[in-house]
Amino acid sequence: MTPQPNPQVGAAVKAADRAHVFHSWSAQELIDPPAIAGAEGAYFWDYDGNRYLDFTSGLVYTNIGYQHPKVVAAIQEQAATMTTFAPAFAVEARSEAARLIAERTPGDLDKIFFTNAGADAVEHATRMARLHTGRPKVLSAYRSYHGGTHQAINLTGDPRRWASDTGTAGVVRFWAPFLYRSRFYAETEQQECERALQHLEDTIVFEGPQTVAAIILETVPGTAGIMIPPPGYLAGVRELCDKYGIVFILDEVMAGFGRTGEWFAADLFDVTPDLLTFAKGVNSGYVPLGGVAISGKIAETFAKRPYPGGLTYSGHPLACAAAVATINVMAEEGVVEHAAKLGAQVVEPGLRALAERHPSVGEVRGVGMFWALELVKNRETREPLVPYNATGDANAPMAAFGAAAKKHGLWPFINMNRTHVVPACTITETEAKEGLAALDAALSAADEHTV
Numbered sequence: 399m400t401p402q403p404n405p406q407v408g409a410a411v412k413a414a415d416r417a418h419v420f421h422s423w424s425a426q427e428l429i430d431p432p433a434i435a436g437a438e439g440a441y442f443w444d445y446d447g448n449r450y451l452d453f454t455s456g457l458v459y460t461n462i463g464y465q466h467p468k469v470v471a472a473i474q475e476q477a478a479t480m481t482t483f484a485p486a487f488a489v490e491a492r493s494e495a496a497r498l499i500a501e502r503t504p505g506d507l508d509k510i511f512f513t514n515a516g517a518d519a520v521e522h523a524t525r526m527a528r529l530h531t532g533r534p535k536v537l538s539a540y541r542s543y544h545g546g547t548h549q550a551i552n553l554t555g556d557p558r559r560w561a562s563d564t565g566t567a568g569v570v571r572f573w574a575p576f577l578y579r580s581r582f583y584a585e586t587e588q589q590e591c592e593r594a595l596q597h598l599e600d601t602i603v604f605e606g607p608q609t610v611a612a613i614i615l616e617t618v619p620g621t622a623g624i625m626i627p628p629p630g631y632l633a634g635v636r637e638l639c640d641k642y643g644i645v646f647i648l649d650e651v652m653a654g655f656g657r658t659g660e661w662f663a664a665d666l667f668d669v670t671p672d673l674l675t676f677a678k679g680v681n682s683g684y685v686p687l688g689g690v691a692i693s694g695k696i697a698e699t700f701a702k703r704p705y706p707g708g709l710t711y712s713g714h715p716l717a718c719a720a721a722v723a724t725i726n727v728m729a730e731e732g733v734v735e736h737a738a739k740l741g742a743q744v745v746e747p748g749l750r751a752l753a754e755r756h757p758s759v760g761e762v763r764g765v766g767m768f769w770a771l772e773l774v775k776n777r778e779t780r781e782p783l784v785p786y787n788a789t790g791d792a793n794a795p796m797a798a799f800g801a802a803a804k805k806h807g808l809w810p811f812i813n814m815n816r817t818h819v820v821p822a823c824t825i826t827e828t829e830a831k832e833g834l835a836a837l838d839a840a841l842s843a844a845d846e847h848t849v
Contacts, residue, residue, distance in 0.1 A: 411433040419431075422546070433445050439464060440824070441464075454811040454820060454821075461724075463822040463824045466682065472720060473723075475719070476719035485709070491719040491722060492512070498721070502662065502725075506694045507670070510690070510692070512689045515686055516688045517545025519688040520553065523614070524647070526699075531644070537572055538569060538570075539573065539622075540573055541574060542555040542622050542649075553569055570610075574615065575590045575594035578761045598635065602644070610644050615649065616652070617658075617663035618768060620652035624764050624769060636671075656767075657768050657820070658767075658768050660766070661734055675689070675691075680725075685716045685717040741764070745769060764819070773816060795844060795846075798843045799840055808833055
C-alpha cells in the first residue's frame, strides 16, 4: 500500500498524544512519538508519507505481519458473534485456542492458563511454582527481561528493574551462558556450558535447594541480546531441576510461535519445561493475549485444590479468536518453516557479510527471524559501542546509527549497544534484502565511532 500524506491529521493525533498519553519507560517531556497512519505486512507509515520497513515487528510480536486479512476477518466475525464472556465458562474460541496451543507445546504441557500478556503469564507461572513446591525462591538470570508487572520486573535482570527493586524478596540471580562476554573465562562453548551449569548448581546449593521453587529462563533471551544457549545448557538446567525438585520455567513470550524457526524455541534444544509462558506471537499481537502452558504434574496440584489466581479477561474471546486464526495461518502458510529457511539462507549470510565490512560489528548471533548485532568500539577489546545502560551524550553513537537507519527507510530495534534484526516471520526475501541494504548504510554511522 502506498501511504497518502495527511500532515494535518497527523498533527492532531500527535497533539492529543502529547496532551494525554502517558508512555511507558519514558521521560514524558523528552520523547517525540511519531504519529502512525497505518501498517501492512512488514511495513508501517506515518502521516507525512514516510514508510518504514519494520525490523522490530512491533515489540517483536507481529510474527505474521500487520493486518493479515484472515486474522482481521476472524476478529470481526468473533465480535459479531460474542465480543466477550467471563472466563469461568467454556467458550468455543477459548477452547479452540487452548487446543491448538497445547498441540504445539513440547511434552505434556497440555493445560493452558490464559492471561492478558507475557508479564502476567510470568507472574502466574512463578505463583504456580511456589504453590506447587511450597518454596519461596525463584532463580533468574542477570541478562533477562520477564515483564513490567511487580513480580516480573523483579525477576528481570536488566536495569529497568532497578527503580522497583524493593520487591526482590525471593528472587536470586545468576549468570547464564554468553561466550562473547563470558563471566566464566571460557574459551569454547563447551567450557561456557559446563562452567555456567556448575555456577548455577553452586548457586542452588548455597541458597538451599529446599528453598528454591523455580528457575526461570528465556529459552533464547530476547531484549537482553538474543544469546543462543550453548549445546547442552538447557538440558543441563533440566537435570538440575529434576535433581533438586525445582520447577523449570521457560519464558517463550518473545521466542515462541515461529520466531526461532520452530513453534517454540524449546524444540531447538529438545527440552521440556514444567511451565512455559507465551504471549506476543500467539496472535501476532492483534488483541492482547498471553498464557502459561502447564505440565501434568503441576496441573495435578490444582486438580482438587483451587488455584488462587485469575484475571477478568482471561481467555478473552476476541483475543482467542485472533490466536486461532493466527495459528491456522501459520500452519497453512508455512510461516514457521519460512522463518527458519529465510533466516538460514538470507538473513544469517547477509548479516555475516555486514560484519566483515563494518568494524563496528563485534558479533552476529541468532536463529530464524531472531538476530542481534553486537556493536563495539573495538573488535579486539570488545568494548561496547556505548556504555552499559547509556543515556544522553554517552548514547550518541547508537542514536546516530538509529537516525541513519530511519533515513534509509528502516525502523531498527535498538537496545544498549545492540541492534536486533527481528522482522515479521512472513517477510519476503526481497524485503529482507532491502532491510539488510539499509542496515549496511546505517552501520557506516556506527563505524565512525570505532577505534
